[in-house]
Amino acid sequence: xxxxxxxxxxxxxxxxxxxxxxxxxxxxxxxxxxxxxxxxxxxxxxxxxxxxxxxxxxxxxxxxxxxxxxxxxxxxxxxxxxxxxxxxxxxxxxxxxxxxxxxxxxxxxxxxxxxxxxxxxxxxxxxxxxxxxxxxxxxxxxxxxxxxxxxxxxxxxxxxxxxxxxxxxxxxxxxxxxxxxxxxxxxxxxxxxxxxxxxxxxxxxxxxxxxxxxxxxxxxxxxxxxxxxxxxxxxxxxxxxxxxxxxxxxxxxxxxxxxxxxxxxxxxxxxxxxxxxxxxxxxxxxxxxxxxxxxxxxxxxxxxxxxxxxxxxxxxxxxxxxxxxxxxxxxxxxxxxxxxxxxxxxxxxxxxxxxxxxxxxxxxxxxxxxxxxxxxxxxxxxxxxxxxxxxxxxxxxxxxxxxxxxxxxxxxxxxxxxxxxxxxxxxxxxxxxxxxxxxxxxxxxxxxxxxxxxxxxxxxxxxxxxxxxxxxxxxxxxxxxxxxxxxxxxxxxxxxxxxxxxxxxxxxxxxxxxxxxxxxxxxxxxxxxxxxxxxxxxxxxxxxxxxxxxxxxxxxxxxxxxxxxxxxxxxxxxxxxxxxxxxxxxxxxxxxxxxxxxxxxxxxxxxxxxxxxxxxxxx
Numbered sequence: 001x002x003x004x005x006x007x008x009x010x011x012x013x014x015x016x017x018x019x020x021x022x023x024x025x026x027x028x029x030x031x032x033x034x035x036x037x038x039x040x041x042x043x044x045x046x047x048x049x050x051x052x053x054x055x056x057x058x059x060x061x062x063x064x065x066x067x068x069x070x071x072x073x074x075x076x077x078x079x080x081x082x083x084x085x086x087x088x089x090x091x092x093x094x095x096x097x098x099x100x101x102x103x104x105x106x107x108x109x110x111x112x113x114x115x116x117x118x119x120x121x122x123x124x125x126x127x128x129x130x131x132x133x134x135x136x137x138x139x140x141x142x143x144x145x146x147x148x149x150x151x152x153x154x155x156x157x158x159x160x161x162x163x164x165x166x167x168x169x170x171x172x173x174x175x176x177x178x179x180x181x182x183x184x185x186x187x188x189x190x191x192x193x194x195x196x197x198x199x200x201x202x203x204x205x206x207x208x209x210x211x212x213x214x215x216x217x218x219x220x221x222x223x224x225x226x227x228x229x230x231x232x233x234x235x236x237x238x239x240x241x242x243x244x245x246x247x248x249x250x251x252x253x254x255x256x257x258x259x260x261x262x263x264x265x266x267x268x269x270x271x272x273x274x275x276x277x278x279x280x281x282x283x284x285x286x287x288x289x290x291x292x293x294x295x296x297x298x299x300x301x302x303x304x305x306x307x308x309x310x311x312x313x314x315x316x317x318x319x320x321x322x323x324x325x326x327x328x329x330x331x332x333x334x335x336x337x338x339x340x341x342x343x344x345x346x347x348x349x350x351x352x353x354x355x356x357x358x359x360x361x362x363x364x365x366x367x368x369x370x371x372x373x374x375x376x377x378x379x380x381x382x383x384x385x386x387x388x389x390x391x392x393x394x395x396x397x398x399x400x401x402x403x404x405x406x407x408x409x410x411x412x413x414x415x416x417x418x419x420x421x422x423x424x425x426x427x428x429x430x431x432x433x434x435x436x437x438x439x440x441x442x443x444x445x446x447x448x449x450x451x452x453x454x455x456x457x458x459x460x461x462x463x464x465x466x467x468x469x470x471x472x473x474x475x476x477x478x479x480x481x482x483x484x485x486x487x488x489x490x491x492x493x494x495x496x497x498x499x500x501x502x503x504x505x506x507x508x509x510x511x512x513x514x515x516x517x518x519x520x521x522x523x524x525x526x527x528x529x530x531x532x533x534x535x536x537x538x539x540x541x542x543x544x545x546x547x548x549x550x551x552x553x554x555x556x557x558x559x560x561x562x563x564x565x566x567x568x569x570x571x572x573x574x575x576x577x578x579x580x581x582x583x584x585x586x587x588x589x590x591x592x593x594x595x596x597x598x599x600x601x602x603x604x605x606x607x608x609x610x611x612x613x614x615x616x617x618x619x
Contacts, residue, residue: 001027001028001063002025002026002027002063003026003027003028003062003063003066003146003147003175004025004026004049004060004061004062004063004066004147004175005023005025005059005060005061006022006023006024006025006045006048006049006058006059006060006201007023007058007059007060007061008021008022008023008057008058008059009021009022009023009048009055009056009057009058009059009060010022010055010056010057010058011041011044011048011053011055011056012056013041013044014403014407016039017199018040018041018044018045018196018199019041019045019055019196019199019200019201020199020200021057021058022058022199022200022201023058023201024194024201024203026049026147026175026177027175028146028175029173029174029175030175030176030191030192031169031175031176031189031190031191031192032175032176032177032178032190032191032192032193032194033178033179033180033186033189033190033192033193033194033207033208034046034177034178034179034193034194034195034196035179035186035193035194035195035196035208035211035439035440036195036196036197036439036441037395037411037439037441037442038409038410038411038412038414038415038437038438038439038442039395039408039409039411039412040196040197040198041196042179042196043073043151043179043409043410045196045201046070046149046151046177046178046179047070048060049068049147049149049177050068050070050149051068052070066146066147067144067145067146067147068145068146068147068148068149069140069143069145069147069148069149070140070149070150070151071136071137071140071148071149071150071151071153072136072151073151073152073155073410073437074410075132075133075135075136077124077127077132077135077136078124079123079124079125080123080124080125081123081124082120082121082122082123082124083112083117083119083120083121083122083123083124083127083135084105084108084109084112084120084121086124086135086139087108087112087135087138087139087142088101088104088105088108090136090139090143091104091108091139091142091143092104104142107142108138108139108142111138111141111142112134112135112138114164115134115137115138115161115164116131116134116161116320116321117131117134117135117138128156128321128322129156129357130156130157130158130321130322131321132156133153133155133156133157134157134161137153137165141168141172145174146174146175147174147175147176147177148169148172148174148175148176148177148178149177149178150176150177150178150179150180151178151179152179152180152181152436152437153165153178153180154180154181154182154185154462155436155437156321156433156436156462157321157462158319158320158321158462159318159320159462159464160320161321162182162185162462162464166185166188166189169189170188170189176189176190178190181435181436181437181438181439181440181443181463182435182463182464182465183208183440183443183463183465184463184464184465186207186208187207187208187209188207190207190208191205191206191207192204192205192206193206193207193208193210193211195211195215202215202218208440280348280350280425280426280427281348281427282311282346282348282349282427282428282454282455282456283346283347283348283349284346285344285346285347285348285349286308286309286310286311286346286349286428286456287308287309287332287343287344287345287346287349287428287456288308288309288342288343288344289305289306289307289308289309289332289341289342289343290306290341290342290343290344291304291305291306291340291341291342292304292305292306292328292331292338292340292341292342292343293305293338293339293340293341293481294324294327294328294331294336294338294339294481295339295481299322300324300480300481301323301324301327301328301481302324302327302328302331302338302481302483303480303481303482303483304341304481305328305341305481305483306341307475307485308613308617309428309456309458310456310609310610310613311456312454312456313456313457313458313472313473314450314456314457314470314471314472314473315456315457315458315459315471315472315473315474315475316459316460316461316467316470316471316473316474316475316489316490317329317458317459317460317474317475317477318460318467318474318475318476318477318490318493319476319477319478319479320477320479323477323479324477324481325460325477326356326432326460328483329353329430329432329458329460331343332351332430332458333351333353333430334351335353348427349427349428350424350425350426350427350428351426351428351429351430352421352422352424352425352426352428352429352430353421353430353432354417354418354421354429354430354431354432354434355432356432356433356436356460358413358414358417360405360406360413362405363404363405363406364404364405364406365404365405366401366402366403366404366405367391367396367400367401367402367403367404367405367408367416368387368388368391368401368402370405370416370420371387371390371391371416371419371420371423372387374387374420374423374424375387375423375424378390378423378425379425387423388401390419390423391419394415394416394418394419395415396412396416410437411437411438411439411442413437414436414437414438415438415442418434418438418446426455427454427455427456428455428456428458429450429453429455429456429457429458430458430459431457431458431459431460431461432459432460433460433461433462434446434459434461434466435461435462435463435466443463443466447466447469447470450470457470457471459471464490464491467489467490468489468490468491469489470489471489471490472487472488472489472606473485473486473487473488474486474487474488474489474490474492474493476493476497487606544615545611545612545615549608549611552604552608553608553612556601556604556605556608557605559601560598560601560602560605563594563597563598563601564598566594567591567594567595567598570587570590570591570594571591573587574587574588574591
């Protein structure tokens with residue numbers, strides 16, 4: 001049963017038409033994710049559904065007695081009131097009796113504790129962005145409603161909070177309508193995807209993965225229809241050029257059909273975001289972090305952290321909000337000084353910092369002037385490219401380039417700032433929550449860009465998909481400044497972490513058993529013996545290459561280059577044999593084998609390169 005019908009709506013915002021005679025619906029208990037590039041009107045559509053904005057034309061029909069809760073992208077609270085007062089103001093209604101109010105307050109306190117908010121009397125003006133997001137979540141999920149409308153609910157939430165919200169929404173019995181960039185979240189929660197595209201709304205009864213496949217089918221069908229129309233039109237033009245032989249009704253109908261085909265609007269090609277690789281040469285010396293520590297009062301963020309950034313590194317920092325991830329990033333970027341230890345930056349290192357909080361000092365500044373302040377021209381793979389051309393590649397058309405920054409949507413501002421960072425041509429990119437407010441299409445292109453980027457990437461992100469896609473080494477902040485290194489992406493880290501925790505727990509149990517005087521376990525005894533040996537001699541065995549590893553290290557880069565060339569040749573062969581399905585299948589299988597071998601070689605190269613660095617450091 002439909003509980004909300006949006007019928008033929010048109011909406012124009014700052015001279016841009018967001019919707020043109022667009023329609024869609026919401027059914028009971030549906031869980032809908034809205035996707036589309038930044039600036040297409042996703043947040044505006046949420047506000048129209050929630051009754052916070054009205055369309056210029058068309059209607060929104062809501063079933064009788066339907067209650068809608070709206071979770072905004074940037075929540076607003078009374079800064080002088082306590083967190084509990086703010087929440088209670090949002091969830092208490094006039095028809096609640098005293099008993100019900102007391103019950104709601106107890107539930108609010110319990111949920112705030114679960115989400116890490118323990119000081120109920122703290123003023124809201126003292127909260128961080130992540131804490132405010134959690135606070136508005138408490139209000140949104142506790143207030144009874146039939147439809148929950150959420151704008152970017154996962155922004156500023158750490159992994160534990162995102163997983164808690166996923167579980168809550170999967171089990172929630174009302175209807176859900178949300179905008180989010182988190183692709184794992186969309187896959188896990190939603191059973192329908194609604195796409196906003198050039199003023200129209202398309203609906204897909206599936207999760208995000210299914211949507212990608214169905215969208216590709218829709219676009220291919222549209223292209224096939226357009227090819228057919230053009231083919232028929234060419235024949236009709238030939239017929240018209242030969243001239244009609246008579247003025248019969250049949251010939252008039254033929255002419256009318258030609259005119260209809262001629263006047264029919266063809267497919268408008270969607271402008272795609274284009275990113276050319278921009279970076280300056282990186283020398284042998286990169287960034288060396290030596291025994292760095294940083295604390296704010298009693299809160300220890302980083303303690304005795306040492307690491308040398310390697311060429312081509314793809315590093316992700318993970319951990320709970322407030323654990324020190326951004327603090328370490330700012331120290332690497334030079335914005336903060338460590339309390340102890342050193343960070344040595346190589347002479348050729350050029351850092352590009354994409355911060356979580358973006359501030360535009362002058363909202364009235366024109367978009368193009370903001371970019372020109374960084375560089376008027378940049379050198380790309382295509383040669384010198386002007387600031388205006390780069391803006392067009394980043395989906396800012398000529399007319400929008402001379403508009404003030406203040407008129408851009410939140411996502412467009414993030415995209416503009418990303419372009420500013422790339423225009424600096426850094427060879428070390430530090431990305432603090434780069435996925436916040438960026439649409440899924442832009443994220444996919446950013447991920448492709450980073451695949452081909454020659455420099456080093458260091459990122460903090462709560463987007464699990466992004467971390468799996470980009471990083472090859474994870475540093476987990478485990479509390480009190482401790483940082484543990486894991487190889488692989490986010491999923492690899494999550495798989496290894498419980499295993500290691502279990503191993504630590506079991507060792508702890510064995511040690512406890514030994515201290516109680518019971519029979520000792522051989523492996524625990526060996527562990528203690530090794531520990532005593534290290535303490536006695538004061539150092540570990542010196543690292544060095546084996547003969548086989550040394551020979552492999554000398555030739556592995558050439559092996560990788562050969563495999564890459566082989567794959568490129570196979571791609572060329574596949575393009576030539578696109579219509580020969582037998583040949584294409586054989587080439588495809590050979591390419592898969594080469595790619596698997598290449599991945600193995602790359603992982604082996606990483607190990608040998610790290611070992612070589614450690615050997616060089618100790619000598």
